[in-house]
Amino acid sequence: MANNTSSGNSPTAEPKTLVETAYRALRRDIIEGHLAPGEKLRVEHLKDDYGVGAGTLREALSLLISDALVVSQGQRGFRVAPVSLEDFGDITQTRVMLECEALRQSITMGDDAWEGDLLAAFHRLTKAEEKRIGTDDREEWEERNRIFHEVLISACPSRWLKHFLSILYQQAERYRRLSLYLQPIPRDIHAEHEALMQAAMARDADKATAILGEHIRLTFRSIEQIPKDQLNEKLAA
Amino acid sequence: MANNTSSGNSPTAEPKTLVETAYRALRRDIIEGHLAPGEKLRVEHLKDDYGVGAGTLREALSLLISDALVVSQGQRGFRVAPVSLEDFGDITQTRVMLECEALRQSITMGDDAWEGDLLAAFHRLTKAEEKRIGTDDREEWEERNRIFHEVLISACPSRWLKHFLSILYQQAERYRRLSLYLQPIPRDIHAEHEALMQAAMARDADKATAILGEHIRLTFRSIEQIPKDQLNEKLAA
DNA sequence: GTTTTTAAAAATCTCGAGAAAAAACGTTGA
């Protein structure tokens, strides 16, 4: 039986330095919206919240620039990266393009172990979806959803494609969460995932990429149709 | 007449902080190969070379992780990102895919100002090529080549596509320079650029992307065919 | 009442020293 890291690199190696710890905590707070878009990130104030020194926090913020979750303009400090509908549209389009290509390659290259991983990831996701009904256990579902998408393209040999996709996925997750409070669950995501999984297993690249593209675009449309005043209220918060 | 920043963001805003200064100096030294691939980057040693404090240098190194020019493994310091033929192949393929798509969009969206910018960038590149004969003024040509490629896709509306491409271009430049000492000038790059420029001006997206794709791939092939022992010698240096 | 100037306050940026970890080295034992 395949081990749990058959997909490649370790899922989430535990942080060994304070910089890494602060980096993860900050990233989580930005993606989950606890630190609002555009908000100023005062080092002197934040170092107490995260329990590290000023230099350490600065370094963590520098790392977050890689992920485009933090922006800095020299001599004027750090800010949480701003959000906009236009940006999310760009993220969606770029992601569709890259993720469909990666999926196509993954379907071509994937071996038996990949099929197994995919089946397992889908199963875990399904379980999380069942559990989620009623309870507000979003975190676990989010994580398993991420892994499902990751496994789908894991057989793609291009490290760079996967690297860029991980950044875009993070960005998209951020927008999804910001809109979460405005829109409950508008569509049957489970059915989409199932169809996607089956098309991939059947090695039908055309069908799989079509479903995946629509799957990603739907998330954007569900946010796009939110009245602008509500959205801006959220973006400005 | 259009100002010199009609393409969008400022070309190279001068650095205002020491972190930014150290970041650029380090980036340049890595891309140009003065800091060899895989080399250990000892903060205590480097802070003297670049004339900054230890914390400042650490921050600069953290920023270089964004560009994938530096890697770090917790508690074991920083290293120059390693290189490999496989990695360069991946960079090439991914870049062809993204840059052709960006060029297609740019050709569709580009207005008169874009055409003007493109013509100007090509002209400057040509001048640099003429000057370069005999003299070893590679730096200026490199910069103008970069700008030419940047202007080509500048009318593409996707910020993310352009962001990823700027990273890939940097990476490719690094490989190109590493191989520079092994291979002089194997092909007529000027003719390729000219054909590319003309196809773009004629709004022939199919032709332009075909030329661009081949243009990028040729750089890879010219390095690929270098005997492995010579290459590894360079990579290990 | 608006604008400009000036001064105080806040925040950023920078540095060097101390604690923790990893690597190097020599010693000891089989």
Next chain:
DNA sequence: TCAACGTTTTTTCTCGAGATTTTTAAAAAC
């Protein structure tokens, strides 16, 4: 001769304090 162990050395990581710069606020001038 080789391997394992413990000490020394090196390097990384972390923190708090000081120097610039930006921002804020108030006072003066038009």
